[in-house]
Amino acid sequence: MDALAVLFQSTPTDAVLWPLYWLLSLWSVFMSWLGSVTGLELFQYQFMHRAVLVGLCIGVMAPLIGTFLVHRQLALIGDALAHTAFAGVAVGLFLNAVIDLGVSPYLTAVVVAMLAALLIELISEATDAYNDVSMAIVLSTGFALGTVLISLNAGGLAVGINQYLFGNLSTVSAENAAILLVLFGIVVATIAVTRNQLLYVTFDETAAAVSGLSVGWYNRLMVMLTALVVVGAMQIMGVILVAAMLVVPVASAAQVSRSFRSSLLTSVVLAELAVVLGIGVAYYGEATAGGVIVLVAVAIYVVTVLAGKLRTRLGDTTAADVDRISADDTDSTAD
Amino acid sequence: MSDADPVVELADVGFGYTSARVVEDISLRVGPGEYVAVVGPNGSGKSTLMQLMLGLLRPDSGTARLFGEPAHAFDDGARIGYVAQHASASKEMPITVREVVRMGRYPHVGFGRLSAADHRIVDQALDTVGMYDFADRRVTQLSGGQRQRAFIARALASDADLLVLDEPTVGVDAESVDAFYGLLESLHADGITVLLIEHDLRAVTEHAARVVCLNREIYFDGPTDEFVESDALARAFGTAMPVGGDA
Numbered sequence: 091m092d093a094l095a096v097l098f099q100s101t102p103t104d105a106v107l108w109p110l111y112w113l114l115s116l117w118s119v120f121m122s123w124l125g126s127v128t129g130l131e132l133f134q135y136q137f138m139h140r141a142v143l144v145g146l147c148i149g150v151m152a153p154l155i156g157t158f159l160v161h162r163q164l165a166l167i168g169d170a171l172a173h174t175a176f177a178g179v180a181v182g183l184f185l186n187a188v189i190d191l192g193v194s195p196y197l198t199a200v201v202v203a204m205l206a207a208l209l210i211e212l213i214s215e216a217t218d219a220y221n222d223v224s225m226a227i228v229l230s231t232g233f234a235l236g237t238v239l240i241s242l243n244a245g246g247l248a249v250g251i252n253q254y255l256f257g258n259l260s261t262v263s264a265e266n267a268a269i270l271l272v273l274f275g276i277v278v279a280t281i282a283v284t285r286n287q288l289l290y291v292t293f294d295e296t297a298a299a300v301s302g303l304s305v306g307w308y309n310r311l312m313v314m315l316t317a318l319v320v321v322g323a324m325q326i327m328g329v330i331l332v333a334a335m336l337v338v339p340v341a342s343a344a345q346v347s348r349s350f351r352s353s354l355l356t357s358v359v360l361a362e363l364a365v366v367l368g369i370g371v372a373y374y375g376e377a378t379a380g381g382v383i384v385l386v387a388v389a390i391y392v393v394t395v396l397a398g399k400l401r402t403r404l405g406d407t408t409a410a411d412v413d414r415i416s417a418d419d420t421d422s423t424a425d
Numbered sequence: 426m427s428d429a430d431p432v433v434e435l436a437d438v439g440f441g442y443t444s445a446r447v448v449e450d451i452s453l454r455v456g457p458g459e460y461v462a463v464v465g466p467n468g469s470g471k472s473t474l475m476q477l478m479l480g481l482l483r484p485d486s487g488t489a490r491l492f493g494e495p496a497h498a499f500d501d502g503a504r505i506g507y508v509a510q511h512a513s514a515s516k517e518m519p520i521t522v523r524e525v526v527r528m529g530r531y532p533h534v535g536f537g538r539l540s541a542a543d544h545r546i547v548d549q550a551l552d553t554v555g556m557y558d559f560a561d562r563r564v565t566q567l568s569g570g571q572r573q574r575a576f577i578a579r580a581l582a583s584d585a586d587l588l589v590l591d592e593p594t595v596g597v598d599a600e601s602v603d604a605f606y607g608l609l610e611s612l613h614a615d616g617i618t619v620l621l622i623e624h625d626l627r628a629v630t631e632h633a634a635r636v637v638c639l640n641r642e643i644y645f646d647g648p649t650d651e652f653v654e655s656d657a658l659a660r661a662f663g664t665a666m667p668v669g670g671d672a
Contacts, residue, residue, distance in 0.1 A: 287536075293528070294514065297509070301505070301507075301531065344517050348561070348562075
């Protein structure tokens with residue numbers, strides 16, 4: 091009924107998103123039931139229902155795309171895109187303040203971050219500059235644009251900007267949660283379909299190109315998916331900390347995983363752990379959720395580094411003590 | 426394309442990243458089943474030549490053809506196996522040998538999943554290069570020689586009939602280098618065309634049947650024994666160069 095009520099008094103965006111509002115209301119029923127079973131106060135508030143759902147979605151999609159980025163040594167691209175997403179939020183707020191457009195700042199953030207993602211790739215391809223140079227240019231430009239737009243209408247915009255900079259559990263609206271579900275669906279489905287190609291391009295770009303893959307196209311796809319994840323995660327994590335969810339769980343998983351497949355799954359599990367613990371601690375400790383989630387993720391990282399070192403000491407093999415294959419072995423196996 | 430048609434064919438190819446030419450007036454044909462090594466000093470254009478052959482770069486002048494088609498438009502990547510010094514991923518990337526070799530099947534399955542037959546081909550490729558027992562080991566835990574074998578297995582899994590190797594034995598210990606070239610000879614004997622970019626002149630003269638000596642332009646192109654007797658190396662390098670040394 092809530093979903094239908096929203097439909098009848100809705101904006102065009104709401105009309106498009108109403109099936110997701112229905113899903114959100116189902117999720118809310120489940121969370122309320124969980125609250126009554128566990129007795130946890132956390133589950134009694136509808137805004138927390140949405141915050142938990144958004145956090146869980148971030149815990150899946152951020153490490154999924156982050157795994158490819160980190161191993162391509164593009165860990166900082168999330169940071170660059172988060173700053174441009176901030177500019178996108180500022181554009182949305184500015185347009186709403188000046189011409190009363192009524193558009194969600196998250197939608198303008200999606201558009202601006204996607205354009206910035208393409209710009210990073212274009213600068214890299216056009217100038218042969220290293221990716222960190224193009225990322226630094228786009229990061230600075232994004233943040234500069236955001237601050238200028240805010241300063242042009244300081245009285246109206248500066249008030250709400252903190253929630254975008256630092257994230258906020260209580261400001262996850264139904265509309266923003268629905269937008270995140272759309273982003274989640276796009277990101278997870280795209281990675282599921284193109285995982286082999288993304289893995290090949292990540293591991294060995296030249297060999298992937300020789301095998302016929304359009305490396306440039308997959309690079310662009312990767313950064314555009316990153317832009318979607320960054321905007322989605324920004325609601326809770328905030329612009330400043332959003333990149334951590336792309337990087338820290340992946341770095342943790344790399345310490346304890348042998349295969350790429352297991353590192354992908356492990357990074358998602360560790361990210362979910364950080365999100366659930368982080369939201370819980372932030373709620374009961376009345377702290378900023380983004381900061382707590384990142385601190386938990388970093389604590390997990392420290393534990394995995396120690397676990398990795400311990401495992402090596404207890405006898406896992408390293409490059410130094412791997413048995414060499416002798417020339418005799420070659421002759422017998424290659425014939 | 427018939428069996429006699431060249432696998433690689435360059436005609437009057439010239440290329441430069443800027444106005445200065447890196448390679449100039451290169452004409453070269455590599456036939457099916459040949460074992461050709463390209464040698465030359467650092468900066469001689471060896472890797473650029475390889476990229477032109479594979480269609481990764483388009484020539485400024487002349488034409489490059491691969492399996493009879495314009496190299497840049499060639500779209501049957503499964504026919505080419507590529508082995509470089511290193512992969513481009515971070516050294517910490519957790520990935521097993523089997524996962525690397527599976528990549529050889531990706532051009533065959535596109536966006537689909539690998540079938541049981543694909544997995545059998547992967548196992549067979551691992552067995553051929555003597556890496557089956559190392560299949561579930563993380564690539565970062567391998568020696569240099571073992572890593573290169575994994576890359577060759579990837580090419581075999583792809584069912585490649587052209588194997589392109591770009592200085593594959595840099596940083597590999599001497600014993601593993603010998604084993605590596607033993608494997609290459611075995612694959613060549615099975616009919617695979619081998620195109621080797623190499624700095625190790627001793628390895629080239631011991632294993633390749635034909636040598637192309639390059640320094641911006643081709644100084645020599647012919648049988649290896651004639652190359653050893655010629656003064657091409659001294660002219661290409663601008664100094665006397667023992668064939669047993671590194672290029």
